[in-house]
Amino acid sequence: MNIKTFFLPVIILSILILGILGGCGSSDKKGQQTEGENARIAISGAFALYPLVTTWAEEFNKTHPNIQFDIQAGGAGKGMADVMAGATDLGMFSRNFTQAEIDRGVWWVAVTKDAVIPTISTENPYLEELHKQGVTQEDLATIWLNNEYPHWGDVIDLEEGRGEQITVFARSDAAGAAETFASYFGAHQEDMNGVGIMGDPGLADAVRRDPLSVGFNNTIYVYDVESGQKNEGIEIIPFDLNTNGVLDEDEDFYDNFSAILKAVGSGKYPSPPARELYLITNGEPEQQAVIAFLEWVLTEGQQFVRPSGYVPLNEAYIRDQLSKLQN
Missing domain, CATH: 3.40.190.10 (Periplasmic binding protein-like II)
Structure with a gap:
């Protein structure tokens, strides 16, 4: 048997395995999303945050067209209930957290003030x-x-x-x-x-x-x-x-x-x-599209805060919020 003929299937198989492993590595990295992968982020909650989150979603879509948003206002209580029940990925929240909510495992980042x-x-x-x-x-x-x-x-x-x-x-x-x-x-x-x-x-x-x-x-x-x-x-x-x-x-x-x-x-x-306004999840976020969106909100997305009629967070506080995503 020709030696090239013998090793050719082995080489092809090795290339395929490396490609699969490389793909897994990029999708597993926190906050990243495989290019072209479609995702949906459902958000509900506070009327106070609804206009800004809508703007953020529109701007985020310009560079992430594969992510679809479903955003509904209905009050902070609905945002909390929907997130903890698994009905939405993110909640818009606009008051301090109770100890009972913290004990249930709510996770949050502050994103602006009003x-x-x-x-x-x-x-x-x-x-x-x-x-x-x-x-x-x-x-x-x-x-x-x-x-x-x-x-x-x-x-x-x-x-x-x-x-x-x-x-x-x-x-x-x-x-x-x-x-x-x-x-x-x-x-x-x-x-x-x-x-x-x-x-x-x-x-x-x-x-x-x-x-x-x-x-x-x-x-x-x-x-x-x-x-x-x-x-x-x-x-x-x-x-x-x-x-x-x-x-x-x-x-x-x-x-x-x-x-x-x-x-x-x-x-x-x-x-x-x-008060501060928050985006919340049920436990630490794991969906890559959600993590990518939250990181963008706390970095590039902050340029849309003041023009939308809200108060930006200071830089030190933003770094603190970002550290929650990077831990």
């Missing part, structure tokens, strides 16, 4: 007084924790009487915004009274249509990202942080989107209701 802001209608008859005086933590507790709805004279000084009754709105869904906002005045979402409204868009619309109402929204639903101005029909109830009964100059940072985001980033706006 804030929850108390809101009123631009047609509110007490708008001028509110913007002169502001409201305190105690005022907010009076509004949302009373068994009976208070009147406007219970939270601001009026020349005559108690004024008209306040229409109080809250969230009907398990919402990170509601929990974060309630924590500012020492409560939890379940402690809050008010007419329950589903979701950020619904709550903003309810406040817009009722001149005597109060509500609360994430920054992205109070301001228009493009113009930087407040959304039509929506005004802000400013915080009287030093409780002196006057909205001082250094407490007035609500005129436009840039001003409020700067206040959140610098810590002038209190935290809570300023």
Whole structure:
């Protein structure tokens, strides 16, 4: 037998085995995905994070067209429930974690910051007084924790009487915004009274249509990202942080989107209701497409944070979050 004829099948088999092993090595490396491999990432959760995650998915797809995204808003509670039940790969989450959630094995990375802001209608008859005086933590507790709805004279000084009754709105869904906002005045979402409204868009619309109402929204639903101005029909109830009964100059940072985001980033706006926003998984992520997406969000994806109306994390904190993926 010719020696070339004898060794040819052996050489071919060796090449095939090396090719298979090499392919396995690249796909096993954490955070990498074999070129051309199709994948799907399902995401649900907080309304607060939905616009930014949608932008991230669109931008990520430009360099990773083989990854398909399914993104649904439904509140932080839904994001947690879906992830822990295995119904989605990632959850959008917008409040602090409870010990029970940590004990169940939730894993997370912080990806940006924003804030929850108390809101009123631009047609509110007490708008001028509110913007002169502001409201305190105690005022907010009076509004949302009373068994009976208070009147406007219970939270601001009026020349005559108690004024008209306040229409109080809250969230009907398990919402990170509601929990974060309630924590500012020492409560939890379940402690809050008010007419329950589903979701950020619904709550903003309810406040817009009722001149005597109060509500609360994430920054992205109070301001228009493009113009930087407040959304039509929506005004802000400013915080009287030093409780002196006057909205001082250094407490007035609500005129436009840039001003409020700067206040959140610098810590002038209190935290809570300023807060970090998270992407969560059930246990440490193992799906290569998910890992690649999270790494991209914390690196290249950060360039889209500020233009989308959110506050970027500082570099040291980003490195800390990336280390969770690289361990």
